[in-house]
Amino acid sequence: MALDSDTLAQLCATLRRFVDEQLIPAEAEVAETDAIPARIVAQMRELGLFGLTAPEEFGGLGLTMEEEVLAIFELGRAAPAFRSMFATNVGIGMQGIAIDGTAEQKAKYLPDLASGALIGSFALTEPDVGSDAGSVRTTARREGDYYILNGTKRFITNAPHAGLFTVMARTDPEKKGAAGVSAFAVERDTPGLSLGKPEKKLGQQGAHVCDVIFDNCRVPIGQLIGGIEGQGFKTAMKVLDKGRLHIAAACVGLSERIIDDMVGYAVQRRQFGKPLADFQLLQAMFADSKADAYAARCMVLDAARKRDSGQDVSLEASCAKMFASEAVGRIADRNVQVHGGNGYIREYRAEQLFRDARLFRIYEGTTQIQQIIIAKALTTEARERAGL
Missing domain, CATH: 1.20.140.10 (Butyryl-CoA Dehydrogenase, subunit A, domain 3)
Incomplete structure (x- = not known):
């Protein structure tokens, strides 16, 4: 639901002060330590930054797209690593469930994603598959009440901190391209899921990425986003x-x-x-x-x-x-x-x-x-x- 003009103006002004008074002064510290200070992450949670776009019924602000970009115009003024800390929850790490998830999946995950208690991450890119989502090679084979995931995802933002991954995997090997790809909500402690070491990067110190590895990872069928195969693309x-x-x-x-x-x-x-x-x-x-x-x-x-x-x-x-x-x-x-x-x-x-x-x-x-x-x-x- 769209905010009234006064509330939106107040939100943007609050975010600008936060950037000027807290984020920009901490840029040198973050660049040197390659970490966002815990005090700043706590402030992000208090300001509701992890839930900017989460539906209001799940504890978010429910910003429209226009309101979201106006907020990000302000937050984007600081070094990008700060935005990256909460951005996967606002966007790719949460939106798959918010847009296409079942009622049960939304109720289970969206409140914690909105509060920042749970960090979401989006696992699409693979060692030989970048922007071509339809060429996903990670497989998800149905076995009774589980899907068995195998494959590696690469350069996954916030993976070292994430408790939940939106994972694109191929459920139908007979269907080439996008038609055989499905989306899964995979929890961090799922057996068979492991992480690579964080990558050392050219820039954006404080924003962490690493491989996410699935080795016979057993994912319950209830974690298929939307409950329908072939909708992942x-x-x-x-x-x-x-x-x-x-x-x-x-x-x-x-x-x-x-x-x-x-x-x-x-x-x-x-x-x-x-x-x-x-x-x-x-x-x-x-x-x-x-x-x-x-x-x-x-x-x-x-x-x-x-x-x-x-x-x-x-x-x-x-x-x-x-x-x-x-x-x-x-x-x-x-x-x-x-x-x-x-x-x-x-x-x-x-x-x-x-x-x-x-x-x-x-x-x-x-x-x-x-x-x-x-x-x-x-x-x-x-x-x-x-x-x-």
Whole structure:
């Protein structure tokens, strides 16, 4: 249910204060320790960040897509690792159950996911299967009242902390592609489930990923999301459309933060007897960055409003995710350039945000996957108009 304008404004203002007063000051600590401090995770729970989009009847805020992206514009201003801590609960780690789960599955898991007592994770990517959800090789073989899962999932966000995994596995080996894939809610302590060691990454320290390994993992049949085989790909696509808008909103927030840092530095730093901000070549970088961020914001809001109205926004979500993630990369690069030598020094945070921003162009569908989705939609539409 949509919030009234005053409540929404108050929520966004509260989130902005949280970012400015708690998250940004802790960025250096998180980068050095590769961990989100427990005090901040507790504050996230108190603010209801884990349940931003969970249905109200299960203890969440039930934000609409537009409200969610407005909230993420604010939260995305901090280093991305903070958002990653709760984002799988808000999005891909919870939405599969919220959208397609049975009544029993929703009642069992959504309250704890909304409160942050339970961390959810989305297990789709595999060693030889990235953005192509229809090529999943992890198998789920029915055996009496259980499914036996075998396979490995790779680069799974929040896996080291997760108590629940939404797992895509192939239940029908005879059906090639997406038709044979199903979705399962698999609890962390299920026999046969184990974790690899956390990966060391280029950026986003404090956000942890690792392999999730299924070795004859016995999953009760009641954990088949929605209770229907062969619906996993459809569930994944519903989750990813929403997730891509969330990621695009995070890119907008980080872009706007970086622009503030960039221009703020340039008006104070002096060279050749005047502020850097007075040099026209740098002013062009400011202008290009602002146009990038503004265009991305408009795209995300437009797609979010269309989704709230019930429209299919797969095309728009891909456009927004592609553009916003590429834009934040350009802006982060310009920020390093404006900072000059200081941009390469950790103290100024420009190099950290540059490394952090790089991942946005990869996860939840690379830029190239978004291009394929967009092109396919356009050519399909053109063929239909031509009667082909």
